[in-house]
Amino acid sequence: MKNKKMKIARVEMDLSQEQLAKVVGVTRQTIGMIETGNYNPSLKLCNAICKALNKTLDEIFWES
Amino acid sequence: MKNKKMKIARVEMDLSQEQLAKVVGVTRQTIGMIETGNYNPSLKLCNAICKALNKTLDEIFWES
């Protein structure tokens, strides 16, 4: 289950995976796997990512 | 960081911690610790809980 919304939001903010990773305090690989792979991030990390991308949880991580 | 919103939503649905746990596929302790303790649940679990409680991620897990 790729997270395309997150990738789009990140690119809109002109951030590379590495830059976003540094902002939220994880490694580039973690960001990459959330975007492309089957990953199940923690709530804290989801919140941090959303704040960095100026989005809310529902906008990026809600599974309808 | 207690999650009072989750507890309120659960009680509104007339569910015990154990009943909610069964619905979302975890143990009672996990639900209990999310509500009362310092816990950092996974995104999948957050989504499952929200669906069981008829709420969205923002309504229960968003940290403003």
Add this chain to the structure above:
DNA sequence: TTATATTGCAATATATACTTTACATTAAGT
């Protein structure tokens, strides 16, 4: 009182998120 349901709180065990390191590919720039 006695029984039952609900919840809080531990200790130990297991599954998995996340790190670290590394290598490969692609695209853009010089």
Add this chain to the structure above:
DNA sequence: ACTTAATGTAAAGTATATATTGCAATATAA
């Protein structure tokens, strides 16, 4: 052609989410 930035991926290690079991406390009901 060479370099650099950005990304995908994989193996092994560490940190932590979650399970399991169990005990205690409270509230409610018979």
